[in-house]
Amino acid sequence: MFSSIAKRNLTQSLKTRSFASVASTDAGLPKKYGGKYTVTLIPGDGVGKEITSSVQEIFKNVGVPVEFEKIDVSGLPSDGKKADQITEAVESLKRNKIGLKGILYTPNDAINKSLNVALRKELDIFASLVLIKNIPGVDTKLKDIDFVLVRENTEGEYSGLEHQSVPGVVESLKIVTKYKTERIARFAFDFALKNDRKLVTAIHKANIMKLADGLFRQTVKDIGASEYPQIEVKDMIVDNSSMQAVSWPQQFDIMVTPNLYGSILSNIGAALVGGPGLVPGANFGREHAVFEPGCRHVGLDIKDKNVANPTAMILSSTMMLRHLGLNSYADVISQATYDVLKEGKIRTPDIGGNSTTTEFTKAILSKL
Numbered sequence: 001m002f003s004s005i006a007k008r009n010l011t012q013s014l015k016t017r018s019f020a021s022v023a024s025t026d027a028g029l030p031k032k033y034g035g036k037y038t039v040t041l042i043p044g045d046g047v048g049k050e051i052t053s054s055v056q057e058i059f060k061n062v063g064v065p066v067e068f069e070k071i072d073v074s075g076l077p078s079d080g081k082k083a084d085q086i087t088e089a090v091e092s093l094k095r096n097k098i099g100l101k102g103i104l105y106t107p108n109d110a111i112n113k114s115l116n117v118a119l120r121k122e123l124d125i126f127a128s129l130v131l132i133k134n135i136p137g138v139d140t141k142l143k144d145i146d147f148v149l150v151r152e153n154t155e156g157e158y159s160g161l162e163h164q165s166v167p168g169v170v171e172s173l174k175i176v177t178k179y180k181t182e183r184i185a186r187f188a189f190d191f192a193l194k195n196d197r198k199l200v201t202a203i204h205k206a207n208i209m210k211l212a213d214g215l216f217r218q219t220v221k222d223i224g225a226s227e228y229p230q231i232e233v234k235d236m237i238v239d240n241s242s243m244q245a246v247s248w249p250q251q252f253d254i255m256v257t258p259n260l261y262g263s264i265l266s267n268i269g270a271a272l273v274g275g276p277g278l279v280p281g282a283n284f285g286r287e288h289a290v291f292e293p294g295c296r297h298v299g300l301d302i303k304d305k306n307v308a309n310p311t312a313m314i315l316s317s318t319m320m321l322r323h324l325g326l327n328s329y330a331d332v333i334s335q336a337t338y339d340v341l342k343e344g345k346i347r348t349p350d351i352g353g354n355s356t357t358t359e360f361t362k363a364i365l366s367k368l
């Protein structure tokens, strides 16, 4: 199915500290026009503008053959017409097939639905891929962490099907389908095969949600046993997985999860390796791929303060370049980013420094 998932193809020097090459689906890659790819750029809310500016500056400096088509979308209630913005973004992504995206804010009210979720559903970018790996130079309590989260991105607890039956009684539907579970399971196993990973763990709560999570658990196990006998498959209850993740994360290789457990585990994963500013991510469908920071934080509290860590966005952009087959550009940019982090002289406050986003970006530029 995902025949074009790239093998780890990084140079030996990068191997120990780079994330795996990323999955791409068997959909045709975007076409180049005038020698360049057009990529939809959605800076998003909070720190989005600052961290995507950092990527744009780096791409320009390196001469990456990518032209950005910028679309402003905001989840902030005050900011313009949501329906028009999201339609424009979806049309652009459908045209370009590929996007780089910051995170869109969702108010905690009963009215405004998540635009992030709407975009993922509309494009059917069903597989969220988040890479949790220690970065040399970023000190963490636990070491040698290197696991991948494959999260179902379009159903589960994020289905948004809720109603109040009578005042004080709310029903919230979690949808799990065999079809969508099979495809996320195959994505996880294909990714394992192509990236030399050996173990897929299905995360669930089948002891309580016997039908929904029972279906998820059993389907992953069945697909593993029948189609991927060379990959080991285990399952683990989500509560225990959370505990294991903060005590013995080295046991995990690939976790395949329903939607909400993936969000929670991506946050745990980010905390393990240094925070939300460091973890890259991507969303794949059959036709489209959208790259965005893996644990999807908005960072409204630090907006326009020039302190955001752009690493997650930069590494998401290098995943995107690998998806486009622009590996040499990806290698140069990720190497420079890792070098700056390893040296530790210039670092943003989230990882213990006092440098600005601009200074961090300049330090990367100086390595290129």
Ligand SMILES: NC(=O)C1=CN([C@@H]2O[C@H](COP(=O)(O)OP(=O)(O)OC[C@H]3O[C@@H](n4cnc5c(N)ncnc54)[C@H](O)[C@@H]3O)[C@@H](O)[C@H]2O)C=CC1
Binding pocket: 046, 047, 051, 103, 104, 105, 106, 107, 116, 263, 264, 267, 276, 277, 295, 296, 297, 298, 299, 300, 301, 302, 307, 308, 309, 310, 350
């Ligand atoms: N609140 C929202 O509108 C949305 C929330 N989410 C989800 O909700 C959960 C938590 O989100 P929030 O409470 O909004 O978290 P948040 O955006 O407030 O971030 C939490 C903390 O991390 C810091 N942070 C985030 N990005 C950073 C960066 N690049 N560099 C340095 N520091 C950074 C922030 O300053 C903040 O202190 C996550 O699972 C996220 O995926 C996802 C999309 C929208």
Ligand SMILES: O=C(O)CCC(=O)C(=O)O
Binding pocket: 104, 105, 106, 114, 115, 116, 117, 263, 295, 296
């Ligand atoms: O879009 C949102 O507001 C929240 C979504 C979320 O937590 C996630 O996608 O990880």
Ligand SMILES: [Mg+2]
Binding pocket: 263, 264, 295, 296
């Ligand atoms: Mg989340």
